[in-house]
Amino acid sequence: MRDKLNEAKRIVIKVGTSTLMYPNGKPNLQAVDELAFTLSDLVNQGKEVIFVSSGAIGIGLNQLNMNRRPSSIPEQQAVAAIGQSELMTIYNRRFRTYNQQIGQVLLTRDVVDYPESRQNVINTLEQLINMQVVPIINENDSVSVDELDHLTKFGDNDFLSAIVAQLINADLLIMLSDIDGFYSANPTTDPTAVLYQQIHQLDQRLFDQAGGNGSGSQFGTGGMLSKLNAAQLVLANNQKMILANGKHPKIIFDLLEGRNIGTLFSKNQLEGAKK
Numbered sequence: 001m002r003d004k005l006n007e008a009k010r011i012v013i014k015v016g017t018s019t020l021m022y023p024n025g026k027p028n029l030q031a032v033d034e035l036a037f038t039l040s041d042l043v044n045q046g047k048e049v050i051f052v053s054s055g056a057i058g059i060g061l062n063q064l065n066m067n068r069r070p071s072s073i074p075e076q077q078a079v080a081a082i083g084q085s086e087l088m089t090i091y092n093r094r095f096r097t098y099n100q101q102i103g104q105v106l107l108t109r110d111v112v113d114y115p116e117s118r119q120n121v122i123n124t125l126e127q128l129i130n131m132q133v134v135p136i137i138n139e140n141d142s143v144s145v146d147e148l149d150h151l152t153k154f155g156d157n158d159f160l161s162a163i164v165a166q167l168i169n170a171d172l173l174i175m176l177s178d179i180d181g182f183y184s185a186n187p188t189t190d191p192t193a194v195l196y197q198q199i200h201q202l203d204q205r206l207f208d209q210a211g212g213n214g215s216g217s218q219f220g221t222g223g224m225l226s227k228l229n230a231a232q233l234v235l236a237n238n239q240k241m242i243l244a245n246g247k248h249p250k251i252i253f254d255l256l257e258g259r260n261i262g263t264l265f266s267k268n269q270l271e272g273a274k275k
């Protein structure tokens with residue numbers, strides 16, 4: 001069923017805050033190291049890798065020795081500004097170990113909604129990919145505002161990663177989280193929950209099983225519902241997404257070899273990756 005996944009050439013990889021930070025608010029350097037190693041090796045294999053990373057707020061809070069998100073928007077945006085620059089410093093150090101160049105791309109919703117600026121985003125990403133650079137994408141939290149009259153926010157990086165996959169016509173979106181995949185109920189509260197290995201189509205029953213919008217970690221925003229919203233866009237675009245545990249990011253190699261890990265969202269059971 002998954003044997004053709006290793007044919008995926010253009011791969012978007014999204015990691016959530018829960019993969020990058022320990023519950024105590026400190027950065028998980030082991031996961032960051034493994035990510036840098038894995039993504040750099042994929043580029044060496046000839047894959048085109050686009051990385052969507054959360055963590056600006058989480059890392060920012062750690063920089064400021066704060067243990068919870070401030071409530072006001074300006075404070076959150078200031079924390080994100082501090083954290084984003086530190087996040088990229090951490091990535092620069094790790095990726096340099098593997099001689100892999102990275103580039104930061106911060107996006108807001110309005111950028112991808114206007115055709116001209118949308119095309120410019122595509123051009124930049126295509127150029128970085130051609131240069132064998134790994135674009136590291138995040139929402140531009142310091143300037144995006146979530147107000148009805150000012151729609152600049154994607155809302156969460158799960159959906160942003162699906163939009164990125166759509167923009168650059170990716171073969172596969174790999175979403176790494178703090179959970180092994182999508183279950184029939186939240187496994188952290190329901191021991192009878194069963195892991196779905198593959199989902200062809202999403203319906204209301206599955207959305208109901210996603211357990212609301214709350215995030216499992218205190219620094220992220222997504223929750224399982226936002227992952228299903230992302231999966232819905234991926235399926236509508238006839239693309240593929242795998243949701244898996246990011247505790248050991250090297251499992252990306254196993255995923256691409258077709259091992260039955262995590263939940264695969266794909267319309268067609270028999271069809272392999274596009275390229």
Ligand SMILES: Nc1ncnc2c1ncn2[C@@H]1O[C@H](COP(=O)(O)OP(=O)(O)O)[C@@H](O)[C@H]1O
Pocket residue numbers: 015016017018019176177178179181182183184185186187188209210211212214215216217220221222223224
């Ligand atoms: N049906 C479900 N299957 C798996 N996880 C679920 C489900 N419903 C709710 N969750 C919760 O969603 C969390 C993952 O979302 P989140 O914490 O936002 O991750 P990330 O930081 O990777 O974006 C899990 O840790 C779990 O607590």
Ligand SMILES: N[C@@H](CCC(=O)OP(=O)(O)O)C(=O)O
Pocket residue numbers: 015016017018053054055056057058080138139141155156157158215219220221222223
């Ligand atoms: N843009 C925010 C992350 C928002 C978000 O979606 O977080 P997560 O649910 O951990 O992927 C940040 O960098 O802190």
